[in-house]
Amino acid sequence: MTGKLTAGLAIAVPIVLFGLLGPLLVQDPSRVDDIGLSAPGAGHLLGTTQTGQDVFAQLAYSTRGSLIVGAVVGVLTLLLSGFFGIVGAYAGGWLDETFSLVINVMLVIPGLPVVIVISAYMPDRSLLLVSVVLAITSWAGSARVLRGSTLSLRSRDYVLASRVAGEKRWRILLVEILPNLVPLLASQVVFAVIFAILGEAGLSYLGLGASGTFTWGTMLYYAQNGLALRLGAWWWFVPPGLLLALFGAALALINFSIDEIINPRLRSQTRAARRGWRMSREQLRKAKEATL
Amino acid sequence: MTRLEVRGLVKEYRLRDGFRSTRLRAVDDVGFSLDHGRTVALVGQSGSGKSTIARLLLQLERPTAGEILLDGRPVARRGAGLTRYRRLVQMVFQDPFASLNPHHDVAHHLARPLRLHHPDLSRADIDARIRHLLERVQLDPGLAGRRPHELSGGQRQRVAIARALAPSPGILIADEPVSMLDVSIRLGVLNLLADLQREEDLGVLYITHDLATARHFSDDILVMYRGRIVEHGPADEVILNPKHEYTRLLADATPNPERRFGEESRTPG
Incomplete structure (x- = not known):
């Protein structure tokens, strides 16, 4: 457990619990x-x-509404990017070419304008619809990253060795390749959740979010409409804004700690880690120059 | 009693450089045979096509032309025939740090080939076989629960050898099995391979660029140069009376203590 992971979980877990249990207790x-x-x-x-x-x-x-958006987008992004990124790269040939084309097309579609157009077109928007729209405009980036990693993993010797042993193709993918992608998948999902919650808040603040449901974004929207800032009603807009910022920060911290698990070299890039080396100031300066 | 034979094997790769594409002939009209109980060394420099032959023999790639025969019949490329081929022809990879999946323990690496090729074994049978395999390669059976990163290079290569032996093959292809290991443990791994070859009556294709070990451990030597086999024959014959210029070059490049110390004793101090 690194400091970042502890701090991230210490902020995120209470917020998630509040979102799960809070609605059962309040009026x-x-x-x-x-x-x-x-x-x-x-x-x-x-x-x-x-x-x-x-x-x-x-x-x-x-809180519950925003977490639902985050969860739905996280799961959908995981499925879409995993399917198009991993399966395509592993299968190779024309399937890889086709999936690669789909990923590239989705990548250059500008996300937010499309979301705004779709949202404006649908007069009655449910939370689920907003989540799906956010998911299909945001999965391509992580599919691209997964494709790259899969391409490198599929030609490793241990994958060839299991082919020589006579493993079925789907089993090689699920048992030999996928476990090595799990840290990467985890960090992609966490990033997708941050993106989704912030994106939904942005849409709702513009009045294009889900209708008839509560999210942090809709609260801010109504607070702004109700002139909360001018009336000095800080209790109306500070709580949702603060939770939004805190939850985003917590997920980012969790994401950093996952990154450090994937790439152990990042661990020595922090000042705290360098202090633990007990080197002289001169030596530290040299170490910093060497790693920059 | 397995015999693997190769006739007129050709493998071409297309290299694309912008709009032009050229063909690279990695393996050019190669023919030889591997018999049970015999070790054949395939010697050549980097890029001479040695590893491509290994990949072709293991059906990781398709030859452009030529045929591979198992016991006189063309090898199957799919279905039950391929499964049988996978059981009979096995491989030890060059890099023991890359050929074991960092995510799985030693037992998984040995249990999978056993399950695939002997589906009727019970869980207890498989555990017993894993212990037996580890003992065969002179490892402590207690290592079964360890992950690859907890093992040394020599231990990993022994695990890789045990994995290749798991389906009880007739032919073993060893692609530079000791080149990534410490010099001090190379001999141990090579001796182990030689012992196993005798005990299991294996046909071994020993791919290497080291003429000295090739001579010591194999019955026949094939010398490969730019995709072609330029010389082949009994090990001592090839080393002592090289016919082809390239073989002579290789033999001269090997450090020879007798020649070196012979020269020194002749020059008076």
Whole structure:
């Protein structure tokens, strides 16, 4: 357990638990009350919105919504990039050429404008639809990375050795190649989740997100519409913004620690690791020059 | 009683350089045979086509022309025939650090060929066979649960040899099996291969660029140069009376203690 992984998990796990369990414990987030905009107090832990809706309840439902988007996009990206990247590269020949073409076409399609066009075209958008749109515009990059790694793995001696032993092709792919891609897949999925949650928040903030559901983005959208900033209602926009930033940072930290597992050379690139070497200042300077 | 024969084997690769494409003939009209109980050394410099022959014999690539015969019949390229071929012809790779999957333990590497070629074995039978195989290559059976990165180069190459022996083959192709190992342990691995060859009555194709070990460990030597076999015959004959110019060059390049110390004793100190 590195420091980065510990810090990342310490932030991400409570947020995930809050998203899973929070909605079961709070009141209806849409219930309107005639107390209007009120600061955090006894009845309402994080105050209320302009129409007297409980901010804490909205935050719990929003966390769940954003996590659903992240999870759906993560799984879809994993499946799509794995299928087009790994299977194509392993099979080779015309299948590889075709899959490669599909990946390259998807790669040059500009993601956000397409998402905006599709979202604008659909008047009634569910959370699932937004997730699917985000997934199909974002999987190509990681498919490209996976394709490269698979191409290098498929010509390794141990893969040839299992062919000589008489293994079936699908078994070589699943048992000999895939386990060596797991760290890479994990980091790609974590990155896809960050991208999806931030992308969904951006869409919702523009008013193009899912209709009728709560996410961190929709909360910010309504806070902005309700003039929260001008009215000084910090309890309305700070909590969703803070959770969004914290969760993104936590996933990035987890991603860094996975990167260090894939590429052990990165471990000695941090200042903390260098301090552990107990070298003189002069030696450290030289080491830094050598690795830059 | 296995006999592997090669006739008129040709392998061409297309090299693309921009719009032009040229053909590289890696293996050019090669013919020889491997018999049970005999070791044949294939000697040549890097890029002479030795490893391409190994890949062709293992059906990792298709020859451009020529045929490979197993016990007098053309080899099968698919189906049950290929499975039988895979059982009879096995390989030890050059680099023991690359030929074992870092993700799996030693037992997995030995159990897979056993399961594939002897599907009726029970789990206990397979465990017993894995222990037996490790003992055959002079390794502690307790290593079965270890991962490759916990083993030394020599231990890994012994595991690779055990894996090749697992399906009980008749022909073993060893592609420079000791070139990546420490000089001090090369002899041990070569002696092990020689012992196993005698005990199992294997036909061994020993691919190397080292004439000294080729002479010591093999019955026949094939000398390869630019994809062609330029000389072949009994080991001592090829080394002591080289016919082809290239063989003479190779033989002269081998350090020879007798010649060196002979010269020194003649020059008075």
